[in-house]
Amino acid sequence: MRKALLILSFVFVILSIVFSILPLDTLALLPIGAALILIFITFKKSDTDQRKLVKWLFAIAYICVIFVLGKTYLIKDEVEKDQQFEQQKIETKQEAKKELEDLEKDLEGLE
Amino acid sequence: MKKITFIIATLLIFCSFTADNKVVIPSGEKLVYAGSYNMSGLMTQLAQVTMSTETQSTSKNTYLHLNCELATFSKWDKFFKIRDIYEAYVNPTTLKPSLYKRSVDEGGYTKKEKYVFKGNSVTSTSKKRNNPETTRTFNIGASTLDVVSLLYKVRTIDFSKMKSGQTKSFTIVFDEKEIPVTLKYMGTESVSAGNLGQKECYKLSIGAKTNKLKGTDKNLIWLTADAKKVPALMKFSIPVGTGQLALTSATGI
Numbered sequence: 001m002r003k004a005l006l007i008l009s010f011v012f013v014i015l016s017i018v019f020s021i022l023p024l025d026t027l028a029l030l031p032i033g034a035a036l037i038l039i040f041i042t043f044k045k046s047d048t049d050q051r052k053l054v055k056w057l058f059a060i061a062y063i064c065v066i067f068v069l070g071k072t073y074l075i076k077d078e079v080e081k082d083q084q085f086e087q088q089k090i091e092t093k094q095e096a097k098k099e100l101e102d103l104e105k106d107l108e109g110l111e
Numbered sequence: 112m113k114k115i116t117f118i119i120a121t122l123l124i125f126c127s128f129t130a131d132n133k134v135v136i137p138s139g140e141k142l143v144y145a146g147s148y149n150m151s152g153l154m155t156q157l158a159q160v161t162m163s164t165e166t167q168s169t170s171k172n173t174y175l176h177l178n179c180e181l182a183t184f185s186k187w188d189k190f191f192k193i194r195d196i197y198e199a200y201v202n203p204t205t206l207k208p209s210l211y212k213r214s215v216d217e218g219g220y221t222k223k224e225k226y227v228f229k230g231n232s233v234t235s236t237s238k239k240r241n242n243p244e245t246t247r248t249f250n251i252g253a254s255t256l257d258v259v260s261l262l263y264k265v266r267t268i269d270f271s272k273m274k275s276g277q278t279k280s281f282t283i284v285f286d287e288k289e290i291p292v293t294l295k296y297m298g299t300e301s302v303s304a305g306n307l308g309q310k311e312c313y314k315l316s317i318g319a320k321t322n323k324l325k326g327t328d329k330n331l332i333w334l335t336a337d338a339k340k341v342p343a344l345m346k347f348s349i350p351v352g353t354g355q356l357a358l359t360s361a362t363g364i
Contacts, residue, residue: 023186025155077145079159080185085194092196092214093167093176099210100200101169103227 002045006053009038013057016064028068035061135204136263138166138175139363142341143305146181148354158183158193160356162262164363167200175203177259191218199259206264211257211284226257226284235287247287255282255289265332266340270296270313283319293318295328302333304343305358311336312343329353339364 012035019028039061043054144160160181167176181195195217200210211226225236233251238244256264261283273296281292295316304310312333329348334340341364345356 023190025150025186026153027150027155029153077156077159077184077186079182080188082182082194085182088194088214089180089196092198092212096176096198096200096210096212097167097169099225099227100167100172100174103209103229104169104171106229 002042002050005038005042005045009035009042009054009057012038013060013064016061020064020067026068026072028064032061032064032068035064136164136175136177136206136266137363138164138203140164141360141362142358142364143360144345144356145359146354146356149352154355156184157187164263166203173203174200174209175206176200177263179259179262193217197259199257201260201263206256206260206267208257208260211259224287228257233284237287249288251284251289252282255284257284261292262342265294265315266334266342268340270315270334270336270340291320297328297331299336300333302344303357304335304341304361306360307335307341307343307358310343313340 012031015031016028016035019031022028035057039054039058043051043058046054140163142162144162145156146158146160147154147156149155158181160179163178163180165176165178167174177199179197181193181197183191183193187193193216196212196214198212199208201208208226208228210228211224213222213224215222221240223236223238227234228251231250231253232248233255234246234248236244236246261281275296275298278293278295281294282289283292284290295318297314297316299311300314301309302312304312313336315332315334316328317330317332318327329346331344331346332342333344335343341358341361342356343358347354
C-alpha cells in the first residue's frame, strides 16, 4: 500500500513539475494538489525512518506551488506585438474600403 | 478548435435588442478585456480581446468601423496561437451594417468570411483553410444585423425603463444564416469594470436558437448603468465549458 502511494506521489510530482514549467497557469495546481494529498497520505503511512523521500517529494511539490502562484500573480499577461497580424489588419482595412466602394456602386446601379 | 469558435461566437452573439437611436457610439473608443476560460474548474486567462471603433470614409459615405480582435497571451502562443478579427462597417447613427468580415486563425486553422449587406439580402463569402471559396446569397429581415454591430447596438438601448424579467426578441446573421436571439433584462448589480472602478451595471441574459449557447440564464452580460453602457463583464456557457471576459481598460468612451 505504502509503495503504491509512493509511486503515485512520485508520478504526480513529476506531472506537477511538467505542468508548472508549461504555460498552463493555475491549471498546474491540479496535479500539484493531487500530489500533495498523496504525499500526505504516504507520509502518514510511513514509519519515521521511511519519511526522507516523502519529505523531498513534499518540498518539490511545495516549490511548484510557489512557482505557479508566482508566475500567476507576478508576471503580467501580455500580447506579443505581432507584425504579421498588424500587416494583416492594414490589408483587411484597405480591402474593406474597396469592398465598401464596390457596394456603393452596386447600390447606385440598383437605384 | 471548436471551443475557440464557440467562445468568440458566444461573445459576439451576446446582444440583440431594439435601440434608442439617440445614443451614438463614439469613434476612437477602445475597450480591452481579459478573456478567461474555465479549465477543469479553474478560471485561466487565455487571451486579450480588444474592441475598438474608428471612422472609415469612402468617396461617398462615412462608416463606423467596429473592430473586435482576439489574441492569445504570449505565453500561450507557442502552444495554441489565436489571432482573430471580427469587424463590421456600419452606419454611424443607426449602426446598420454594410459589411461584416471575420478572419479566424486558431492554431493553424484559418477561416475567412465576408458578408455584404445589400438591402434585404446578404451575399456571404466563406473560405476555410484548404477548401474552395463558397458564395451564397440569402434574404434577411429589415432589422437583421451582424454580431459585431449588435454588440454595440445593445449599448444604445434604454434599460432604465425595462422591468426585471422583460424580454426582447431579435435576429442576427451568423454562420451564413439568420439566428433568432432573445434578451432578458435581469435588473442591476455592482461589478468591477477595470479602470472605471466598481460600477452599477445592467445585468442581461442572452439566449439564442443555436447550439453555441448552453443553459438558461448562463450567458450573461453586464453593462454599466450610465450613458456609456460599457460592457464590463460577460460570462458565457457553451457546450464545451464556461468562461468570461472582464473589462481591464476603457479609453475614448
